[in-house]
Amino acid sequence: MGTRHQISLKVCFSDPLLDGMNILNEVVLDFPEAISFAPGRPMERFFDLDRSLEGLGAFVAKESMQNGKTEDHVKRVLGQYGRTNGFIAKQISELLRQDEDISAPHESIVITVGAQEAMAILMLGLFEPGKDILLTSNPTYIGITGLARILGIKVVGVTSDESGIVPLSLVEAIQVASEAGRVRALYDIPDFNNPLGSYLPLERRKEILEICKRNEVFLIEDNPYGMFLYEGKKLPTLKSLDSHGTVIYIGSFSKTIFPSLRVGFLVADQIVSNENHFLAQELSKIKSLLTVNTSGLSQAIVAGILIEERGSLKSLIQPQLEQLRRNRDALLSSLSIAFEDLVPTVSWNRPVGGFFLTLTIPFTFGIEEMYFVAKKYGVIACPMSLFTIGSGCETQIRLAFSYLDPSQIENGVRALASYVRDRLPIIARR
Ligand SMILES: Cc1ncc(COP(=O)(O)O)c(C=O)c1O
The missing domain is CATH 3.40.640.10 (Type I PLP-dependent aspartate aminotransferase-like (Major domain))
Structure with missing residues (x-):
């Protein structure tokens, strides 16, 4: 930047909390081919602009x-x-x-x-x-x-x-x-x-x-x-x-x-x-x-x-709700198949609504691991630690399933399971 005057910023700019949103957006842009469980977005197919x-x-x-x-x-x-x-x-x-x-x-x-x-x-x-x-x-x-x-x-x-x-x-x-x-x-x-x-x-x-x-x-x-x-x-x-x-x-x-x-x-x-x-x-x-x-x-x-809609959004959201339920079901069944022999070392919750599921694995999964998995395994999964105040949740992953379809979910989980399996022997050797 040559000789231009350099400014200093408020201390909050160096807080990892402020990087969280950008990290998620950037990893998706950096690996456009990867299957991404990162964004908690609704699917565009349900946006009816004409309506x-x-x-x-x-x-x-x-x-x-x-x-x-x-x-x-x-x-x-x-x-x-x-x-x-x-x-x-x-x-x-x-x-x-x-x-x-x-x-x-x-x-x-x-x-x-x-x-x-x-x-x-x-x-x-x-x-x-x-x-x-x-x-x-x-x-x-x-x-x-x-x-x-x-x-x-x-x-x-x-x-x-x-x-x-x-x-x-x-x-x-x-x-x-x-x-x-x-x-x-x-x-x-x-x-x-x-x-x-x-x-x-x-x-x-x-x-x-x-x-x-x-x-x-x-x-x-x-x-x-x-x-x-x-x-x-x-x-x-x-x-x-x-x-x-x-x-x-x-x-x-x-x-x-x-x-x-x-x-x-x-x-x-x-x-x-x-x-x-x-x-x-x-x-x-x-x-x-x-x-x-x-x-x-x-x-x-x-x-x-x-x-x-006569005052209620219940019927408007029905198609999206059904898609989300299919996605949730696809995620649960893919996890059961891919991690069958690793339960309860690997575990997850069963959401009854919404966009997210928590996966727990037996080793730390942070930003570095997220980039590694995106590059090597073609799947983006979000470390839970991004959302944590202080330390904690290091072995948890947030999987957003709102923005994918069931076949992407299946392939994504398979890729994630390959990574976990490849890492496990190393852990066992320690
Ligand atoms: C818990 C929660 N609150 C608020 C928002 C943001 O909502 P809005 O788009 O209305 O600002 C989100 C979006 O992801 C969210 O997950």
Whole structure:
């Protein structure tokens, strides 16, 4: 770079947490021929852009009829800066009522630029940096831990097992962390957790809610995958179990419609002292300085689809849900065949929904191993340690099965099993 002045960066730039997302994107680009279990993406084949544009038309027609304005007027308004908290809260309130049994007044909803912005608003709006502490299930989604790191918010991990957060560990974590600061919130993904693929049992949901309530800790429930239940009973969300105002709920249309819409939302129905209105209304101050408003066009597409679907996304997501179930089944049967003689040295969970599965192998699998396997075996698998706060999970791998088809899954697992077998004798020799 010659004689140009060199700048130094905030220390957070050297934190591996901030590299996680890029590492995953880059390894896929570096090995385009490899079968990739890395990206937790929905399949493009389910993105119906024509249908979405029809939804936009349906929204414009309905708005025009309801408000006695011309369609041209409605369209022009859509192009303008909009209300900070968005204009589709009533449709989202109805969606939550129908699909999640959540009762959320529309004034308590903020329409956000994806779930990611909802997290940013909450981190900025609820936490005093240097004083307040965020607890998260561990391992967890880097979208939240990376953000906390950038903002200088201390994060403490709470042990998760194959069912999700362990309530006793939560009690201990609150006790220990409280000595270092104010524990402000716990973040979790109870439904088909990213990265674990776990589904938090009902008893634990109740216990965790009670622990947070007792300790005056907000519980941030992030639920982008809850609609994708393959089998068994749908468990109530933490938000639907909460009558006290402990839970702040985050939703997203990235997996149910498509991610480039960048539409998500948060429900903050807590009453702010001395203001007598919802936390959501206060949080609009943060959003107004962050993204001003969520794209009007994108909101109109979501609302239009919801109008056409009569308020629920259950039937719209059906084809994707069936594909995900086929993929999950293909993954489970490929693992059983490929690792038949290595169980329980090699083990995995059986996700009942969502995009992810956890594979446990008998040796460390880190970034170096990920690159080696991509190059030598033509398969990309994601080290669980990328999602871990501190150390832990070194022998676990996150397998995302949402973006592949069953034959790729079969071939990918076969390649991964060859690698594990090739490594095992070396381990045994040690
Ligand atoms: C747990 C979790 N939360 C949030 C998101 C991001 O959602 P959005 O695209 O709405 O920002 C993801 C995406 O992968 C996720 O896995």
